Amino acid sequence: MNTIINEQSAQAFTIKKGDILTVIDPLGQQVSDMVVFNSLDHNEKLSSGKSLDFEASILLTTGNYLWSNRSNKMMKIIEDTNGRNDFLLAPCSQETFTIMYNHKGEHPSCLNNLYQNLKPYGITTDQIPTAFNIFMNVQFNTEGKITVCPPTSKAGDYIKFRAEMDLLICLTACSAEDSNAGSFKPIHYNIEHHH
């Protein structure tokens, strides 16, 4: 039974070490920004800089681990039917739309949706790290130029993570036009308990 994250929103929840989290793109071409904290100590959290270093890769998929700022394994990717995710770019924020999209006025954003859902756990906006951007298709060349492209994920594609410690997780259904080919869609997820 999948849980639904509605378009341009987010949900936070905790899972235990050994649990399996599956994140599903039900309609295709949608992105989910995922941030992860040690549920017993929120000062330990996902680190893109440590993960890219330990995995020796910018692109993480099946078999790779996500690491914390304290150099501990937080999650293992055990299956990934699409295979393209991003770990370079910070969650879209109000300023993303003002500065990069030249948008006037308020715009829903992953950063604000992460914050609103993590607030009950005592987490501030400033504590939110660079997310693991599931299904996000960020292309780059060897000169470093970055281009955000529509996701390659098709309806039903999913990624499965095994928790390597007790975790607080927040997942979004992304709010940025460039990340999902201009159409806002839901994200589904599912937790299998193994304890």
Place this chain on the structure above:
Amino acid sequence: MNTIINEQSAQAFTIKKGDILTVIDPLGQQVSDMVVFNSLDHNEKLSSGKSLDFEASILLTTGNYLWSNRSNKMMKIIEDTNGRNDFLLAPCSQETFTIMYNHKGEHPSCLNNLYQNLKPYGITTDQIPTAFNIFMNVQFNTEGKITVCPPTSKAGDYIKFRAEMDLLICLTACSAEDSNAGSFKPIHYNIEHHH
């Protein structure tokens, strides 16, 4: 008159908006990890994820800005005689040497040197973000594979930053063998006050 950061150490200092910081590689092939905080509010700090997004590039050099987690410009790179820097990898830590180098026992690390020098400012290890790694030569291909190579910097190469806000800065002379071709060397820096 340049200030000297001895091999495998670090120094922290504050500068004001408009000041020019020059970081020099006096002997060539040495790396300096730089972390940056808003000196008036340490919860605002350097963000690799925001910088790569706003600059649309993995590789930042002359003309690029370094951005904060609050989407503000912190520094502008106004000159860069070497031109290759890294913003992907987190500072080397004790675990870098234990896990990646299979090193036994204690090893000096940039993360510990950053922490020791930032402690008087009330900053904890967990608050230290992914650094802007000056002169670090991290190669990657379009499949995302990362290789840490010796720096291309030659003796006397330097990079100049203009502060876009009042800043607390910490600079290291890197402690990792892979980042500087196995030889530990000093880093020099210089501040021009423009206020």
